[in-house]
Amino acid sequence: MNAPQGIHRVSHEIKRRKLAVLRVTDITPRMRRITLHGPELAGFISLGTDDHVKLLFATTPEEQAALDREAPLQNAEGPRPAMRDYTPRRYDPQTGELDIDFVLHGDGPAATWAAQAEVGQTLNIAGPRGSMIVPDMFDSYLLIGDETALPAIGRRLEALPVGRRALVVVEIDDAAERQALTSEAQIEVIWVVRGEQDLLDVTRQLTLPPGSLYAWVGTESSLSRKVRRVLLDDFKLEEAAVKAAGYWRAEGSDEE
Incomplete structure (x- = not known):
């Protein structure tokens, strides 16, 4: 149970x-x-x-x-x-x-x-x-995704209370695709423009917020797996507190 x-x-x-x-x-x-x-x-x-x-x-x-x-x-x-x-x-x-x-x-x-x-x-x-229920049991949240993940990211941020922190990294086509993200928590948003920056490189260079951390990733399937490995191997996050989902598959991908 x-x-x-x-x-x-x-x-x-x-x-x-x-x-x-x-x-x-x-x-x-x-x-x-x-x-x-x-x-x-x-x-x-x-x-x-x-x-x-x-x-x-x-x-x-x-x-x-x-x-x-x-x-x-x-x-x-x-x-x-x-x-x-x-x-x-x-x-x-x-x-x-x-x-x-x-x-x-x-x-x-x-x-x-x-x-x-x-x-x-x-x-x-x-x-x-x-539904996967993630109770309010973490100090901080790391949310990484692209445009397809913005609905889930937006919902997560709106559900966070005062006193929490969230670091958000979103890959978009251009600056016009930035949208307002609101939360009672303290949030920092990094917009990664596709073709100008690499989401995986940006992830490697992050300074994570303090305290207990829950990380969530939603982007292209193979990229989500790579981001997850960076979070586990480079940042030593606990596997149980990292969820990475493939939201779509690139053309020609061998992902199942």
Whole structure:
């Protein structure tokens, strides 16, 4: 049994929901926030700051038919809608609103849908399947990622209380992609412009905040593994307090 104050995972019942677009907001030139709502959002649960929901995109009548059926999609035969994992940026049960932030990178079913999304359109989601709970048990936090990780990073920062410290390192395309990050904790943000600096080199040169530390990494799959090794080997962080996730795979990558 997990100790009440330890890092632990909580499972949720998976429910498929059909939601409507309430608002479309451009956070930066390449980051678009889609606010969803609808009666099926009732009972939605997202307890972890890096939770993932599956977004479901049907582009053919056959895929839409599979989506409309109640049977689990993973067991369906024939064409199935494309599925992509995204972090819920904000869920407000009082207003019944769910924010999903999309990087408009120009290809893929999610980015293509978000680029043309309008108020009144619908989107099917499923999950989250579970939440990794990281209680307020650390003095400091190290958060490293790229644009795709900003929703999780933003949620983590907003959840930190006064008296904590956070060092944030984010790789972006250009200076226009910087976005406001707020927290009651004391935070330092380092923006790494892709092509001008190397995220791995920047990580090696960091001065970590003091006290007990939790480190979280979310970027391209192979890069996340390399950053994790730097944190474990160079900085001697405890493995249990380091989480590194592959948020996407580079073209031609041999990552599974």
